[in-house]
Amino acid sequence: AKSAGGNRFELADPEADARAITRHGLTTALPAALDRNEFFIEYQPLVHLGDGSVRGAEALVRWLHPQHGVLGPDRFIPLAEHTGLIVPLGRWVLEQSVRQAREWQERHCAEAAAPLRINVNLSPCQLTHPGLVSDTVDILERSGLEPGALCLEVTESALIGADDDLLKPLRRLAEMGVDIALDDFGTGYSNLANLRRLPVSILKLDRSFTQGMQQYPADPVDLKIVEGIVTLAHSLDLAVTVEGVETGAQAEQLRILGCDTAQGWYYARPGPPERLHELALVDATG
Ligand code: C2E
Ligand code: CA
Ligand code: CA
Ligand code: CA
Numbered sequence: 001a002k003s004a005g006g007n008r009f010e011l012a013d014p015e016a017d018a019r020a021i022t023r024h025g026l027t028t029a030l031p032a033a034l035d036r037n038e039f040f041i042e043y044q045p046l047v048h049l050g051d052g053s054v055r056g057a058e059a060l061v062r063w064l065h066p067q068h069g070v071l072g073p074d075r076f077i078p079l080a081e082h083t084g085l086i087v088p089l090g091r092w093v094l095e096q097s098v099r100q101a102r103e104w105q106e107r108h109c110a111e112a113a114a115p116l117r118i119n120v121n122l123s124p125c126q127l128t129h130p131g132l133v134s135d136t137v138d139i140l141e142r143s144g145l146e147p148g149a150l151c152l153e154v155t156e157s158a159l160i161g162a163d164d165d166l167l168k169p170l171r172r173l174a175e176m177g178v179d180i181a182l183d184d185f186g187t188g189y190s191n192l193a194n195l196r197r198l199p200v201s202i203l204k205l206d207r208s209f210t211q212g213m214q215q216y217p218a219d220p221v222d223l224k225i226v227e228g229i230v231t232l233a234h235s236l237d238l239a240v241t242v243e244g245v246e247t248g249a250q251a252e253q254l255r256i257l258g259c260d261t262a263q264g265w266y267y268a269r270p271g272p273p274e275r276l277h278e279l280a281l282v283d284a285t286g
Helices: 014-035 073-083 086-111 132-143 164-176 192-197 207-211 220-235 248-256 273-284
Strands: 039-048 054-065 069-071 117-121 150-155 179-185 202-205 239-242
Touching (some): 014 073, 086 117, 132 150, 207 220
Parallel strands (some): 054 117, 117 150, 179 202, 202 239
């Protein structure tokens, strides 16, 4: 809303004010929401581009707020990061989704070609929290999930200029067999040579690249860029996952470019764990 003019002390934007109250309200409601179990997780399939099979899922947290309904993570993760609640919330997400992955594996066992994997997002605050490695080890041991079935996603921007102290816990997890993925890759202007220094095994190409593949044939410059990233990644032994795939044409072009795994509405929207189970089972039984 536009300011009415002269008076600086007048409330110029009642909408902004309402948003601020909501932000404040949401922030103060966060700790109780965790106690009351108002958070839940949706799972979005990760699909092998070569054969179209479901290989696992990314865990995406939501908040079922008693007044505002379902809130997406963009509404509350920044607030949780600001207050530090992201540490217990992130631990809860990790524990729930690791247990869920173990349950999928048990229900599929013999039929499935490869055990289903689970990807979980890590906020930068969790990276610097001293309990990260021990919590993760604990959660894996209690669930019985093998470390190789877990992938932790860290954004490229969180690791730009990362020093050894920041990388140490990630290295320990990688040594145990946990995959580390560089999320939103291509948006952070990181030095490509820097990649060798990071304990990552997967590049997750940002959605902006996938958007460039929307028309068929795609923009030749976009194609060259993605092709170059894939070649570099594979030469460093990194797998490439693409996100935001919304059409079959995008999937086909990304497959031809050599990308390994895809995620997006073309395959499935994020959904309840039962849905992932069904999608993976269809695959496993042909
Ligand atoms: P992200 O890690 O980049 O996750 C992918 C986002 O893209 C998700 O949004 C997903 O629903 C959306 N998406 C998936 N397929 C498509 C598609 O085909 N087209 C389009 N336009 N979008 C698609 P969502 O669920 O709203 O999550 C937003 C962000 O919140 C995530 O981005 C991630 O950074 C963060 N987040 C989600 N769960 C957690 C969590 O448990 N912990 C932390 N720290 N962050 C989380
Ligand atoms: Ca992610
Ligand atoms: Ca991403
Ligand atoms: Ca993103």
